Amino acid sequence: MNVHHVIFAIFFAVVAISAVLADSSQQNDVVTYEEVKALKDNTSVYLFDVRRPSELVETGFIPGAINIPIDTLEDTLKNLSSEEFSKKFNRPKPDLDTILVFYCTTGIRSAKAQKIALDLGYINAKNYLGSWRDWEAKLKAEKAT
Template sequence: MGGAAVKDVSYEELKALMEKSKNLLLVDVRSEAEVAKGQIPGSINIPLDTVEDAMKMNPDAFKAKYGIPKPPQDSSELVFYCQMGKRGAAATKKACDLGYVNARNYAGAYSEWSKKEAK
């Protein structure tokens, strides 16, 4: 592996980002079947096995496929998540390897989000 460790974002940090940032790109890397059971509001689904291709797309193709602008490589508002944290970390690593140096992983993932939001 090598390189920098994957940067994590906490539940509280993610909530704050969601409230103040208009440019946050929250990427759900779970399967479509998992997403169908619920996802974090405002997130887009790019399954883990397609993350690398998605992040290599030109901006026009990305927007056409996902309906939102592709984030710039220096974006600090790019967060990946999955169900438990592992796939989110893998996706974040892929994005970092492609030059998205500030990409972060929501380590608590959907399992933590759904518990905290259910209160």
């Protein structure tokens, strides 16, 4: 085997390992209904509802969630001082290593919110992929049993 073949083999091994790691890290960035349900007593994790306030009025919201609409999220996380954030949301502004969980109606806006947070340096931004629809359906199913 010549040097080019070795380099070629190493390159493809690195690409394959990177793909596996990327896949597993994406799984760690998604939370489930059970994980969100367990957040109600966990004050070290922030749950953000990124829907418009009118949507919350229509459907309700997950207990403990902070409503920051997607169109104001970046500005809020980036530019609101700790004091302003605390005054507005009655919680300290999250640190860059705080776990942030985002949800919306179906998981699309929350995925965008997760990306915004990651781009701002929040290293533990997560997406509740099923979002409100999953929450509502599972909560109804639990009450029915």
